[in-house]
Amino acid sequence: MKLQRRRAPLLALALLVLSAAALLFGLGIGSTGFQSVLAARHDPIALQIVWDIRLPRTLGAWLAGGLLGLSGAVAQGLFRNPLADPYLLGSASGAALGVAVALLLFGASPSTTQWVVRLGLTGAAFVGAVVAVLLTLALARGVQQTLRLLLAGVIVGVVLGAVKDLITIQSADILVALTGFMLGSTGLVGWSACALMAIFGAGCLLLGWALAPVLDGLALGESTAASLGLPLGAMRAALVAVLALATGAAVAQTGLIAFVGLAAPHLVRSVVKTTHAWLLVLSTLMGGLLLMTADLGARWLIAPQELPVGVLTAVLGGSYLLWLMHRRSLRGGR
């Protein structure tokens, strides 16, 4: 009887252990292989490779995935729609437009290591994502009407996407750089990016966790949630803020990574039925593990070449959703 209730902490533990294992693998993947890890004690170059390149990007993949998993779970709860994803409120197009504008201004590529330019691009992506969400909120005249919010998100996404296309047509030389961003990559994540994502992640998770009972209430319907005496307007606004900030922080550092935010909460729900408080925590851990594993795959599959991790998550996530749909239709047919 009590099994369901024990599953949530067990799953959390399993996800943490698997993440730690994947992190160890991540340290060993690269042109110099696992030898760098073994040599790190006495070889300063090997240490630098492991400590300054492999560790932050592997950890960064986990953090970005966690942010996306968290915002996916918040989005699905907030919109009461299992197909909702973190980019629903236009943040993806906003971030892409931000990067396009920044590229136009700086005239540089996102693979540059010059920190001023890096900061400019990351900042532009973050600001773009958040401004897009604010625009969506303004169009929807607040957070009260979910359907209107969804429609406004779609409209903002399309319009900002069109503006971005206009910019790229005007100066085609930023196209390659922008495509790199759109595909998503963890290749340039360093320690400062990790720290930023960790801070945003911790803050968003804490706020989301504190607001999780609202999501439980909303699952029972708008009027039931209101009848519980919850200040729905303020809490919804706070949840939208969590959604926008978590998505923005992830997108700014790793570009547009598909499907992690959609798939992580689904995977969690297929294993354990629980409250949103647990769902948010577990989706964060699941998203982290998903993206970290996908990142390992992207680095390892065609080594020494690298696949853009966003391509891999799109393929894997798409196949997973297809399988999910297939399984559901089989069940429905019975």
Place this chain on the structure above:
Amino acid sequence: MTTRATPALQAEGVHATLGQTVVLHGIDLALPAGRWSAIVGPNGAGKSTLLRVMAGLLPHEGAVRLFGQSLQRLPGRARAQRLAWLGQGGAGEGSADDLLVYDVAMLGRLPHQRWLAAPSPADHAAVERALRSTQAWDWRERPLGQLSGGERQRVLLARALAVEAEVLLMDEPLANLDPPHQADWMHTVRALVADGRTVVSVLHELSMALAADTVAVMAEGRLLHHGEAADASTHRALEHVFDDRVAIHRVADQWIALPR
């Protein structure tokens, strides 16, 4: 009815609009404390809207008082502790499928809990009482999505009961319930009323509504009549509002409505 001084819920000159349509035209209704009142009327009479207004869930003109206090001025939490609500049509069209039955019932305790505080032993006791009274205790570890429509309805009723509020408002609570569980629902309501609580329900089953203490008859956004369920004037109002297509009879010590 005249012996009770302050009504549990009182609507005064309530107007409400949904979109561009005026749905309630100046309703004055005083629902007695410690009794079970049923609201009946044809489709589109505004019954559910009135119930939502009286639950403080819908903007409106006019005043609604809970034991003499203005509902609008009552803080949300205080209102939620004293006024429980069971809505129509089940739980959010499937979005609650992944919640466990126990966790759903525990949501009813939210108005009594401090923010972020773990449920107290009193909360757990209230949830157990509520789930047992609707015979849903055995499913407490099952997700809502695995239950049938009627079973779900009993869990949602338990959620509303778990609030242990003075006043319980229910919008078509008998939807999806089979006759034995409709009878169980009536016993639950009778027990609540015997305990001094006030129950207000919008009902489609006229015979069930006639088992209530008082009946409010509505049509086209207006209150036509409010009186004791046993009164002949109430029966006349009921027959009239349904175009005399129903007749009310006394059978085996109960009032029942039969199609004419």
